[in-house]
Amino acid sequence: MKVREATKNDVQAMHNLIVELAIYEKAGDQVEVLPEDLIKDGFLANPLFHVYVAEENEEVIGMALYYFKYSTWKGKCLYLEDLVVSKEHRRKGVGAALFEQVKAKAKLEQVKRFEWQVLDWNEPAIEFYKKYNVQLEYDWLNCRIFNP
Numbered sequence: 001m002k003v004r005e006a007t008k009n010d011v012q013a014m015h016n017l018i019v020e021l022a023i024y025e026k027a028g029d030q031v032e033v034l035p036e037d038l039i040k041d042g043f044l045a046n047p048l049f050h051v052y053v054a055e056e057n058e059e060v061i062g063m064a065l066y067y068f069k070y071s072t073w074k075g076k077c078l079y080l081e082d083l084v085v086s087k088e089h090r091r092k093g094v095g096a097a098l099f100e101q102v103k104a105k106a107k108l109e110q111v112k113r114f115e116w117q118v119l120d121w122n123e124p125a126i127e128f129y130k131k132y133n134v135q136l137e138y139d140w141l142n143c144r145i146f147n148p
Contacts, residue, residue: 001061001092002056003054003097003101004053005051005052005053006063010063011035011043012035013060013063014060014065017060018033018082020087021084025122048067049065049066049067049081050105051066052064052101052105054089061094062084062085062089062095062098063082063084064082064083064099065081066080066102067079074113075112076109077113077115078105078111078114078115080102099128099132103132
């Protein structure tokens with residue numbers, strides 16, 4: 001298994017993982033992004049996001065999609081949007097390898113904060129992240145407007 005930066009050739013596999021994650025999170029009907037959106041938004045000039053993929057035998061088995069944001073209090077931050085490993089490859093160190101790669105990128109970029117979200121019912125993910133001595137916050141609420 002190796003971790004590398006994603007290319008346009010990985011987009012269909014990435015999309016498949018996104019759908020698999022949405023189904024796991026009980027939101028399979030909410031995926032609107034299409035492979036062509038991923039290409040346009042991540043692999044052309046001025047990408048909106050970056051992706052590392054985990055690959056085994058030339059098959060993409062996991063991904064970590066992240067982007068940079070800015071905090072008025074802290075400065076440059078890295079936000080991990082999704083870390084997903086295909087079901088049959090979980091608990092084999094793939095997620096840890098992807099997470100460590102993104103963490104190394106955060107360190108290289110000298111960000112002030114490396115952050116992400118986890119659903120409060122996703123105990124396997126919460127336990128995974130606790131290994132990294134993370135700070136879980138319960139006092140912030142997520143706010144969203146869809147299609148403003």
